[in-house]
Amino acid sequence: MNIDLSGKIALVTGATGELGRVMIRTLAKCGADVVIHYRSNEARALELQQEVQSMGRRAIIVEADITSQDSIMNMKAKVVEQLGAVDIVVANAVVQYQWTSVLEQAAEDYRSQFESCVLQSVFLAKAFVPGMIEKRAGRMIGINTECSMQNFETQSAYVSGKRGMDGVYRVLAKEVGGHQITVNQVAPGWTISERDRKSNSERNEGYEKSVALKRRGTDQEIANAVAFLASDLSSFITGAYIPVCGGNIMPSI
Template sequence: MKLDLTGKTALVTGATGDLGRVMVRTLASCGADIVIHYNQNAAKAEALRLEVGALGRRAVIVQADITDSASVTAMKDTVEQTLGAVDIVVANAVIQYQWTSVLEQPLEDYTSQFESCVMQSVYLAKAFIPGMIEHKQGGRFIGINTECAMQNFANQSAYVAGKRGMDGVYRVLAREVGEHQITVNQVAPGWTISDRDRDNGTEHSEGYERTVPLKRRGTDQEIANAVAFLASDLSSFITGAYIPVSGGNVMPTI
C-alpha cells in the first residue's frame, strides 16, 4: 500500500512559502504533476519547477492573486491549457500580518484574512470543482487551516476569524459535492518547524512543547504527509474533516 498520485494533477496555492514548497515536493514524489502557484516570488517558483522536473513530473508556474476572482479564473484557464484538468486543490496561501489585540488590530487585517481564507476557498471551488464534476473522476479539495482556530488565544482574532469562516465553507462544500466523489477536508497544523527555523536555529520552544502531548513541534514534512494522504485514494471515504496535525495540542471533541 502506498500513496500513489500517478496521473493526477495537483494545484498548491502559496507554493513558494515554507510549507507550500514541502507540499509540492511531497505530492510530486507521490507521482502528481504540479501547478505551482505564487503571488510575488517568481524565482522560488522557478526553482520549484526544476525540482519537480527532476522528480520526473510535469509542472507549470502560475502567478495569481488568490483574493481576486478574475485572477483565479485566469489561473484555471492557464492550467487547463497546459496540464489539463486539476484533480487535487490545496488551498495553502494566506496573507501575513502583525498580530495584536482586537482593540488594536487594524480593520484591514480582518478583511485580508477573510479574503485569503474564506474567499480564496470559494474562488478555487468555483474555478476547479466544476471540472472535477465534469470529468467524473472524483477529486480532492484540501484547505490548510490551523490549530489556532480551536485555541482562540489572545491576539489571534483576525487569523482565527478567517480560519473559522473557512471551516464553515469546507463543511458545507463537503455536503454539496460529495455525491460526485469529491472529498473536502482541512489539515490544521500546529506550530510547525520549517526551513526558516532550521536556518535560524529556532526549532525548539520549551513553553510550547510543554503543552503538546508528543512534547515537540511538528515538521513541515509531517504536515505535507497528511496533505498527501488526503489527496490519495487511501482517504476516499473521508470528507468534511478538520484534522489537526499538532501532536495532540488540540483535540476535536464529540
C-alpha cells in the first residue's frame, strides 16, 4: 500500500522553514504538484522549486503574508492561474518570537500568534475550501504542537495561538465533512531538523527522558504524517489532533 498523491496540488505555507521544506519534498515524492509559500526567503524557495521540478513535478513559489486575508486571496488567484485548484492545504507557517513569562511577554506576541495560527487557518479555509466543496474532496491539515497539551512556563503566547487554531479546525471539520473534506492537525514534538544536523545538536537527554520512545522525532517523521493525512488512506479521519512526538504527550479519552 503506497501513498499516491498523483494528480493532486498541495500548498504548504512556511515551505522554506525547517519542517516545511521536508513536507514539500515528501508530498512531491508522493506525486503531488506543489505550491511553495514563502514570506521573505525567496532564494530558498527557488532552490526548493528547482529540487521539486527535478523530480518531474510541477512547482511554483508564491509570496504571501499569512496574517492578511487579501494577501492569501491574492496567493490563491496566482495558484489557480498557474496550477489549478488546490486539493491539499498544509498550514505550517507561524510567526517567530522570543518566549518569556506571561508577566513579561509583550501583548504584540499574543497578537502575532493569534494572527498566524487562528487567522491564517480561517483565511486559508475561506480561500481554498470553496474549491474543495465544488470537487467534493479536499484535505486541510494544520501543524499544531505538543506544547498545546504541555502548557509549560514561557509557552503562553504560542499555546494560546495553537489552542485557538485547534478550535477552528475542529469546528471546520464538522462544517465541511459532508462535502468529503477532511480537516486534521499534526502536533510535532521537539523535532530534529536540518539545523540540528548541521550543528550536531540532535540529542537532548533531558527531553528524551520524558518521551516514551526515548528519542526526538525527525522532520521526515512529521512529513510522513502529513503525507498520510493528505492521502486517500486517511479518508475516514477528520477532526483529529495527532501528536507525532514519540509519546511525549498522550491525549486521553
